[in-house]
Amino acid sequence: MNGLPLSALVMLIFGAAICYGGITYFLYRAFKARYK
Amino acid sequence: MAAIGSAIGLGNVWRFPYIAYTNGGGAFLIPYFVALFTAGIPMLILEFSVGHWSRHGAPESFKKIGKKWEWVGWWAALVPFVIVTYYIVVMAWCFSYLIYSLDLRWGLNAESFFVSDFLSLTTGPLEIGGIRIPILLSLLVVWFLVFLILYKGVGRIGKVVMITVPLPWILLLILAIRGLTLPGALEGISYYLTPNFSKLSDLNVWLAAYAQVFFSVGIAQGIMISYASHLQKKSDISNNAFIVALADSGTSFLAGFAVFSVIGYLAMSQGIGIEHLGIAGPQLAFITYPTAISLFPVATIVFGILFYLSLLTFGIDSAFSMIEPMTIGIQQKWRITKGKATAIICLVGFIASLLFTTGSGLYWLDILDYFFSRFGLVLVGLIECLVLAWVFRVAFFREHANKTSDILIGRWWDVLIKYVVPAILTILLLAAVYENVLKPYVQPWWVVLLGGVTPCVAIFFAACILMKQKTKKEETS
Numbered sequence: 001m002n003g004l005p006l007s008a009l010v011m012l013i014f015g016a017a018i019c020y021g022g023i024t025y026f027l028y029r030a031f032k033a034r035y036k
Numbered sequence: 037m038a039a040i041g042s043a044i045g046l047g048n049v050w051r052f053p054y055i056a057y058t059n060g061g062g063a064f065l066i067p068y069f070v071a072l073f074t075a076g077i078p079m080l081i082l083e084f085s086v087g088h089w090s091r092h093g094a095p096e097s098f099k100k101i102g103k104k105w106e107w108v109g110w111w112a113a114l115v116p117f118v119i120v121t122y123y124i125v126v127m128a129w130c131f132s133y134l135i136y137s138l139d140l141r142w143g144l145n146a147e148s149f150f151v152s153d154f155l156s157l158t159t160g161p162l163e164i165g166g167i168r169i170p171i172l173l174s175l176l177v178v179w180f181l182v183f184l185i186l187y188k189g190v191g192r193i194g195k196v197v198m199i200t201v202p203l204p205w206i207l208l209l210i211l212a213i214r215g216l217t218l219p220g221a222l223e224g225i226s227y228y229l230t231p232n233f234s235k236l237s238d239l240n241v242w243l244a245a246y247a248q249v250f251f252s253v254g255i256a257q258g259i260m261i262s263y264a265s266h267l268q269k270k271s272d273i274s275n276n277a278f279i280v281a282l283a284d285s286g287t288s289f290l291a292g293f294a295v296f297s298v299i300g301y302l303a304m305s306q307g308i309g310i311e312h313l314g315i316a317g318p319q320l321a322f323i324t325y326p327t328a329i330s331l332f333p334v335a336t337i338v339f340g341i342l343f344y345l346s347l348l349t350f351g352i353d354s355a356f357s358m359i360e361p362m363t364i365g366i367q368q369k370w371r372i373t374k375g376k377a378t379a380i381i382c383l384v385g386f387i388a389s390l391l392f393t394t395g396s397g398l399y400w401l402d403i404l405d406y407f408f409s410r411f412g413l414v415l416v417g418l419i420e421c422l423v424l425a426w427v428f429r430v431a432f433f434r435e436h437a438n439k440t441s442d443i444l445i446g447r448w449w450d451v452l453i454k455y456v457v458p459a460i461l462t463i464l465l466l467a468a469v470y471e472n473v474l475k476p477y478v479q480p481w482w483v484v485l486l487g488g489v490t491p492c493v494a495i496f497f498a499a500c501i502l503m504k505q506k507t508k509k510e511e512t513s
Binding site for chain 2: 003004005007008009010011012014015016018019021023026027029030031033
């Protein structure tokens with residue numbers, strides 16, 4: 001196999017966006033509130 | 037931080053990737069996130085709100101709601117305490133394997149080493165066998181470590197989790213990066229992530245997603261109530277719940293890469309299909325992974341150490357968080373010192389763990405885990421939800437959370453806690469009963485009764501007895 005199928009790549013981006021995008025957003029909110 | 041450490045445990049590494057793989061691959065992420073946002077996060081907000089409001093552990097919190105409901109809190113504290121008695125044995129195995137990694141002691145046949153040499157597995161649960169001294173010694177080390185962390189109280193836990201939360205994450209990241217550079221890794225990742233959308237019409241896939249979220253986030257164990265009782269008055273409850281739940285999901289998602297890249301490499305090296313390899317539970321950690329490590333082209337020892345160290349550090353904060361509700365419970369009930377309460381609980385826990393160090397330990401571990409994860413936890417979650425939402429006023433906890441939170445929760449949350457979550461938990465419970473009626477878990481039936489049903493019923497009665505005990509304050513008045 002040369003690479004990931006496109007559908008797997010889409011799911012990878014989907015999962016990463018929710019998990020890591022989400023945690024970054026909520027951590028940003030927490031830090032913003034703390035140092036406001 | 038401690039709540040994140042509690043939520044992230046061994047299950048993130050050895051359960052989530054397998055569940056995702058068998059339930060539609062990448063497509064599983066859709067029901068998983070739906071479950072996370074409709075059950076996991078709402079329940080976390082509820083437990084955080086209860087602990088933050090009562091400023092007490094689970095038993096005292098439920099007592100504050102209504103004297104006759106104290107047993108629910110004790111039950112919620114007892115279930116993780118039973119779970120930790122075998123969970124810590126798995127950590128003891130990890131500790132032994134961490135040492136074995138130094139000379140790759142499992143050799144070329146990791147399965148035979150694990151089953152025969154390491155566990156000395158007997159022919160069945162009734163042939164108890166002797167205590168395995170290497171496991172016993174590792175168990176002593178792990179229990180002592182847990183005692184040292186807990187006996188000084190929440191201050192020391194705060195310091196420990198500053199290391200035990202980020203460290204396994206870094207190790208897991210290194211493992212995933214190293215795994216992805218191995219030949220055959222992409223084949224493994226493609227197994228993990230290629231979506232099979234037809235599975236989304238299968239009710240069992242949705243149930244698996246809810247079950248995974250429910251067990252992984254660490255709700256219905258009194259843990260989040262205990263931890264939230266230490267939160268500062270102004271702590272943002274909703275934001276904290278989102279951070280804990282998403283950190284847990286992010287770890288599970290990352291673990292899939294560390295696991296499946298190595299599985300892909302192993303399948304390619306041995307010329308067999310991935311579906312023929314053990315990719316879940318102890319089989320993954322103590323048979324499949326060591327086999328792959330032995331085949332690595334370079335840095336085999338380093339890789340072994342990194343893997344078992346990450347499992348140990350993932351497990352340690354989950355382990356002490358499972359003990360904490362019981363410790364806080366007896367400390368607050370009888371007004372004894374934290375050190376004394378921790379010593380009592382650790383000693384009782386250690387004695388109970390001894391069964392799992394015997395030749396039949398794996399059988400009993402399997403039976404108890406099956407019943408406590410399918411019945412014990414779900415039942416506690418259901419009763420907790422019913423008491424808090426129906427007996428007490430769920431809107432009260434929403435208003436309490438909104439007082440300190442930036443993100444305001446609407447009435448939709450009441451609907452989720454009152455109707456959606458109890459309905460899902462009831463379906464999960466009925467599905468487990470139906471599955472057992474159709475195909476009993478293990479034979480003979482009285483082993484199931486002895487190992488599974490009896491402890492579940494016993495802790496219910498233990499919770500009632502603990503509730504009836506008079507507190508020191510009540511004795512003097």
